[in-house]
Amino acid sequence: xxxxxxxxxxxxxxxxxxxxxxxxxxxxxxxxxxxxxxxxxxxxxxxxxxxxxxxxxxxxxxxxxxxxxxxxxxxxxxxxxxxxxxxxxxxxxxxxxxxxxxxxxxxxxxxxx
Amino acid sequence: xxxxxxxxxxxxxxxxxxxxxxxxxxxxxxxxxxxxxxxxxxxxxxxxxxxxxxxxxxxxxxxxxxxxxxxxxxxxxxxxxxxxxxxxxxxxxxxxxxxxxxxxxxxxxxxx
Numbered sequence: 001x002x003x004x005x006x007x008x009x010x011x012x013x014x015x016x017x018x019x020x021x022x023x024x025x026x027x028x029x030x031x032x033x034x035x036x037x038x039x040x041x042x043x044x045x046x047x048x049x050x051x052x053x054x055x056x057x058x059x060x061x062x063x064x065x066x067x068x069x070x071x072x073x074x075x076x077x078x079x080x081x082x083x084x085x086x087x088x089x090x091x092x093x094x095x096x097x098x099x100x101x102x103x104x105x106x107x108x109x110x111x112x113x
Numbered sequence: 114x115x116x117x118x119x120x121x122x123x124x125x126x127x128x129x130x131x132x133x134x135x136x137x138x139x140x141x142x143x144x145x146x147x148x149x150x151x152x153x154x155x156x157x158x159x160x161x162x163x164x165x166x167x168x169x170x171x172x173x174x175x176x177x178x179x180x181x182x183x184x185x186x187x188x189x190x191x192x193x194x195x196x197x198x199x200x201x202x203x204x205x206x207x208x209x210x211x212x213x214x215x216x217x218x219x220x221x222x223x224x225x
Contacts, residue, residue: 004156031211033211033212035213041217041218042202042215042216042218043157043202043213044215045212045213045214048211048212050211055211056211056212058212091156091157095211098211099144099145099164099206100145101147101159101162102147102213103159104149104156104157104158105156106154106155106156107155107156
């Protein structure tokens with residue numbers, strides 16, 4: 001069964017540093033997303049990406065955040081100048097259309113120290 | 114934007130009994146309602162979804178009901194088993210929108 005894969009599974013970084021979280025969405029999907037989940041809380045939308053551009057972003061996705069699809073398979077989330085409050089589980093997801101099942105990866109646990 | 118509320122936040126059920134989790138949503142234009150199961154250390158996994166043109170959908174021990182007038186939908190798990198223990202999230206996207214707005218989650222514990 002096709003799946004969304006994320007690397008690394010756990011990333012520890014010092015406050016102020018830059019991190020890149022990587023995702024390989026399901027190959028024939030067209031819509032890509034990043035969500036985050038602070039420990040014990042609900043899953044929150046960060047950004048959606050379609051047709052090589054951001055289609056929507058939340059207020060969490062400030063100018064320190066960026067996404068990129070550098071080639072036909074990878075989808076990355078970059079966070080610059082990381083803050084302690086960026087510590088969370090980050091999930092990548094993809095879907096073949098709107099109003100259709102979104103498949104989630106296993107997540108990357110980001111710890112900012 | 115869409116606001117999704119979910120109840121209860123925790124639920125303990127004796128093995129073999131039924132569990133019901135309820136969600137309400139605010140955007141009357143929403144037409145797709147998925148339920149996700151999240152096991153410890155894993156990403157959310159879709160277990161069932163329903164569209165606004167039907168009132169109920171069933172898949173083995175899991176069913177979802179939708180009341181569009183009242184803007185609420187519920188997850189029903191019958192004959193619960195220990196492996197049903199997890200956190201369950203409802204979600205709703207605003208109509209025509211790609212993103213999912215998740216509920217706050219229900220931690221379901223099945224007592225053997």
